[in-house]
Amino acid sequence: MLEPLFQYIDDHQNQFVQRLKEWVAIKSDSGDHTKWGEVETMLNMAAERIKKMGGKVELADAGTHQLPSGETVLLPPVILAEFAKDPKKATLCIYGHVDVQPAKMEDGWATDPFNLTEIKGNLYGRGATDNKGPVLAWLHAVESYQATKKEIPVNIKLIIEGLEEVGSYGLFKLIKKRRDSFFADVDFIVISDNVWATTTPALTYGTRGSSYFFVEIEGPKLDLHSGVYGGSIQEPMADLIALLGSLLDHTGKIQVVGVSDDVTPLTEDERKLYDNISFDLEEMKNVVGVKHFLQDTKEEVLMARWRYPSLSIHGVEGAFSDPGSKTIIPRKVTGKFSIRQVPNMDPPDVERKVKEHLEQVFSTLNSPNRLKVTATVGAKPWVANLQDSQYVAGQKAVKDVFGVEPEFIREGSTIPIAQTFQEETGKSVMMLPISGHDDGEHSQNEKISRYNYIEGTKLFAAYFYELSLLH
Numbered sequence: 044m045l046e047p048l049f050q051y052i053d054d055h056q057n058q059f060v061q062r063l064k065e066w067v068a069i070k071s072d073s074g075d076h077t078k079w080g081e082v083e084t085m086l087n088m089a090a091e092r093i094k095k096m097g098g099k100v101e102l103a104d105a106g107t108h109q110l111p112s113g114e115t116v117l118l119p120p121v122i123l124a125e126f127a128k129d130p131k132k133a134t135l136c137i138y139g140h141v142d143v144q145p146a147k148m149e150d151g152w153a154t155d156p157f158n159l160t161e162i163k164g165n166l167y168g169r170g171a172t173d174n175k176g177p178v179l180a181w182l183h184a185v186e187s188y189q190a191t192k193k194e195i196p197v198n199i200k201l202i203i204e205g206l207e208e209v210g211s212y213g214l215f216k217l218i219k220k221r222r223d224s225f226f227a228d229v230d231f232i233v234i235s236d237n238v239w240a241t242t243t244p245a246l247t248y249g250t251r252g253s254s255y256f257f258v259e260i261e262g263p264k265l266d267l268h269s270g271v272y273g274g275s276i277q278e279p280m281a282d283l284i285a286l287l288g289s290l291l292d293h294t295g296k297i298q299v300v301g302v303s304d305d306v307t308p309l310t311e312d313e314r315k316l317y318d319n320i321s322f323d324l325e326e327m328k329n330v331v332g333v334k335h336f337l338q339d340t341k342e343e344v345l346m347a348r349w350r351y352p353s354l355s356i357h358g359v360e361g362a363f364s365d366p367g368s369k370t371i372i373p374r375k376v377t378g379k380f381s382i383r384q385v386p387n388m389d390p391p392d393v394e395r396k397v398k399e400h401l402e403q404v405f406s407t408l409n410s411p412n413r414l415k416v417t418a419t420v421g422a423k424p425w426v427a428n429l430q431d432s433q434y435v436a437g438q439k440a441v442k443d444v445f446g447v448e449p450e451f452i453r454e455g456s457t458i459p460i461a462q463t464f465q466e467e468t469g470k471s472v473m474m475l476p477i478s479g480h481d482d483g484e485h486s487q488n489e490k491i492s493r494y495n496y497i498e499g500t501k502l503f504a505a506y507f508y509e510l511s512l513l514h
C-alpha cells in the first residue's frame with residue numbers, strides 16, 4: 044500500500060525542495076507587526092498551494108490585537124482548509140505555522156537565511172525546519188495519494204497560522220468560535236512543529252508553556268553624555284541590570300518566590316520514560332558548543348529542558364549595542380525575558396508573581412526612574428495521554444518508514460495553541476516531529492536535512508494510513 048506513495052515522494056524530492064526554497068524566500072518574520080504584510084503574502088502562497096491541490100480554503104478573520112504599546116492592530120488571517128470529505132472516514136486536522144523568527148546575515152549566518160541553500164544534504168534557511176518544511180511535507184504527503192490515484196484514507200483539514208512565533212494572537216478566540224463548526228467533525232489534531240531529541244524519530248507528548256515579559260525603565264528626557272552627567276544620574280540601564288540580575292541564580296534556579304511551587308511532582312512511571320532516550324550528553328555539548336550543562340546526567344538535562352520551568356533573558360531594547368564606544372547614558376531601556384512553564388503552572392499566576400517580584404526589587408533601588416512591566420504570550424503547557432490511538436498510529440508509521448521504535452519525548456519550546464486545542468475541542472492532540480535534534484530552530488544556520496524532509500513526508504503519508512486502520 045505505502046510503496047507507491049514512497050516511490051512518488053522519492054521521485055519528486057527535488058520539486059519538494061524547490062517549493063521549500065520558494066517559501067523560505069518569503070521573509071514572513073512575525074516579530075515586527077509593521078512587517079505582517081510578508082506574513083500575509085506567505086499565508087496567501089500556502090492557500091494557493093492548497094487550492095491547486097483541490098482543497099477548499101477559507102482565510103478566516105482573526106480579529107485585532109492590542110500591542111504592549113497600547114496600539115491596536117489588525118491580525119493576519121488564519122487558513123482553515125479541507126479536502127473532500129467522506130463521512131465514513133476519520134477526520135485529521137493538521138496544524139502548522141508559516142511565520143518565522145527574525146534572521147539577518149550579520150547575526151552570523153553562513154548563507155543568506157532567505158535563500159534555501161543545500162550543503163552536504165542539509166537545507167539551510169530560516170523556516171526550513173520551523174515550520175515551513177514540515178507544513179509543506181504534510182501537503183506533499185496528501186499530494187502523494189492524489190498523484191498515485193490512491194484514496195486518502197482519512198479526511199484532511201488544515202489550520203495554518205502566521206503568528207505562532209509571537210504567541211498565536213487571535214487563534215484562541217477563533218478556535219472557540221469554530222469549535223462547533225470547523226472542529227465539530229474533527230477526530231484528531233496533529234502538529235509537527237518540534238524536533239527529535241536524538242537521531243531517533245520521536246513522538247512528543249508534552250510542550251512547555253510560556254509568558255514573555257517586557258521590563259521598561261524610563262529615566263531622563265534624552266540620552267545623556269556620560270562624562271557630563273555620569274555620577275549624578277541613577278541610570279536606567281543600571282536599574283534594569285539589577286532587576287534582570289535578580290531573576291536567576293548561577294544554577295539556573297528561578298528566584299521569583301513561589302513561581303515553581305505548582306510544578307507537578309515526578310512519578311516513577313514518568314521517570315522511566317527517560318531511560319530509553321538515546322540522548323548522548325557529550326554529543327549534545329558539541330552540538331551546542333558548551334563545556335558543560337547546568338546538570339550532570341542525561342535525565343537531569345532532559346528534564347530541565349522539558350519538564351521543569353526555566354527563565355531566559357533575551358535582550359535589551361534601547362541599549363547601545365552597535366560597534367564602537369559611544370559614551371551615552373541611554374534614557375529608556377526595555378529588558379526582555381520569558382519563563383517556560385510546565386504542568387500545573389498557570390501563566391496569569393506566574394505573571395502576577397513576576398510583577399510583584401520586580402516591583403519589590405525596584406523599590407529597594409530607591410530609583411527616581413519609572414518601571415513598567417508588561418506580560419505577553421501567556422501560553423499554557425500541554426501534556427497528552429500516551430494511551431491515545433494517535434500514538435499507536437504514530438508508532439506504527441515510524442516503524443513503516445524508519446524501521447525503528449520511536450522515542451517518547453517532551454518538548455521544551457511552546458506551541459501556544461496546543462493546550463487550547465485539547466481543552467476547547469476535546470479532541471486528541473499529538474505531536475509528530477520530523478525535524479532533527481540539531482536543526483537549530485530560532486538559531487543561526489537553521490536547517491532541515493533533505494533526509495528528514497523527504498522521509499518525514501513519507502512518515503506523514505504512512506501516518507494517514509495507520510490512523511485510518513485504527514479508527
Ligand SMILES: NCC(=O)N[C@@H](Cc1c[nH]cn1)C(=O)O
Binds near residue numbers: 173208255420455457
Ligand atoms: N517551534 C515552536 C516554537 O518555536 N514556538 C515558539 C512560541 C513562542 C513562545 N513564546 C513566544 N513564542 C517558542 O519560542 O517556543
Ligand SMILES: [Zn+2]
Binds near residue numbers: 140173236
Ligand atoms: Zn514553530
Ligand SMILES: [Zn+2]
Binds near residue numbers: 173484
Ligand atoms: Zn519557532
